[in-house]
Amino acid sequence: MLAGTAAVASTYEGGDPGTAADHQLGAHPKGWRAESYNGIQLWVPSSWGWGEVPRRTGLGLVTCGVGAYSPTAVNVNLRYRQTDGGYPPFVGRPVAPGTPCPPASLPTAAHVWFDSPLEVGPARGATTVRVNGVTRFNITVADADPVEQRVILRSLQPVTLDAHGCPRDSAGIRQVEALSQPEPPPVTVRTLSVCLYAASPAAHQALYYSTRIEGLTARRATASLQDAATRGSIQGCLVTPAQNQVIVIARTAVAPWSTA
Numbered sequence: 001m002l003a004g005t006a007a008v009a010s011t012y013e014g015g016d017p018g019t020a021a022d023h024q025l026g027a028h029p030k031g032w033r034a035e036s037y038n039g040i041q042l043w044v045p046s047s048w049g050w051g052e053v054p055r056r057t058g059l060g061l062v063t064c065g066v067g068a069y070s071p072t073a074v075n076v077n078l079r080y081r082q083t084d085g086g087y088p089p090f091v092g093r094p095v096a097p098g099t100p101c102p103p104a105s106l107p108t109a110a111h112v113w114f115d116s117p118l119e120v121g122p123a124r125g126a127t128t129v130r131v132n133g134v135t136r137f138n139i140t141v142a143d144a145d146p147v148e149q150r151v152i153l154r155s156l157q158p159v160t161l162d163a164h165g166c167p168r169d170s171a172g173i174r175q176v177e178a179l180s181q182p183e184p185p186p187v188t189v190r191t192l193s194v195c196l197y198a199a200s201p202a203a204h205q206a207l208y209y210s211t212r213i214e215g216l217t218a219r220r221a222t223a224s225l226q227d228a229a230t231r232g233s234i235q236g237c238l239v240t241p242a243q244n245q246v247i248v249i250a251r252t253a254v255a256p257w258s259t260a
Contacts, residue, residue: 026157034163035091037114038206039133041162043155044091044112051090054106056117064101093208112152116140133158134169134206164212165249166195170204173247181255183226192218193249205245222250225259
């Protein structure tokens with residue numbers, strides 16, 4: 001099985017992320033979940049949802065609403081929608097809907113924006129930093145709780161294989177495929193990683209979103225995949241950037257197995 005992270009002296013430009021002397025890269029409270037994008041991983045409370053990153057237009061920052069997009073939209077129970085109290089905390093990724101949408105108000109709740117349109121530096125309870133993953137891009141962390149915000153910023157780290165077992169780019173995909181064994185009996189599967197990739201100028205594919213299931217759930221999902229009548233490449237969703245490749249990696253006690 002592949003393992004490890006890329007070691008760097010500093011991941012940040014701007015803000016106050018601390019140094020290696022006062023924190024461990026990737027450190028996070030127990031029960032938080034990992035979120036990775038384009039070679040950079042961070043940790044957020046597991047109760048946070050998912051949404052979109054606003055786009056900068058001639059009108060300023062424009063969004064179709066936090067609930068307009070989720071990488072787990074196939075499960076409607078995991079899509080976060082606006083409530084009377086406003087949008088809940090969320091992790092946002094860039095997305096441009098395939099059809100026009102009426103602009104919605106920008107979120108005021110805590111959030112993390114991958115590929116943020118904001119400039120590096122602190123502003124109104126948010127801190128934006130510049131990171132170096134597969135490409136260089138900005139990440140904004142907004143949180144009314146300064147301690148929680150600082151923990152999220154300090155959890156930032158570059159990865160070649162993220163916490164869910166997904167490679168960050170095409171080179172990592174090829175490594176997993178080179179180590180892959182024949183499809184395993186579902187009963188031997190320990191974890192199942194689901195990795196969504198989008199086209200990147202710096203690499204053929206860059207990790208856009210990932211998740212992982214374990215135990216009985218993973219074994220049942222593996223059996224369903226193997227029982228599928230057909231397999232092939234499909235467009236992940238009709239948005240930009242389109243998720244144009246989905247990799248599923250089943251790991252047993254001895255080896256990974258992947259399928260497109």
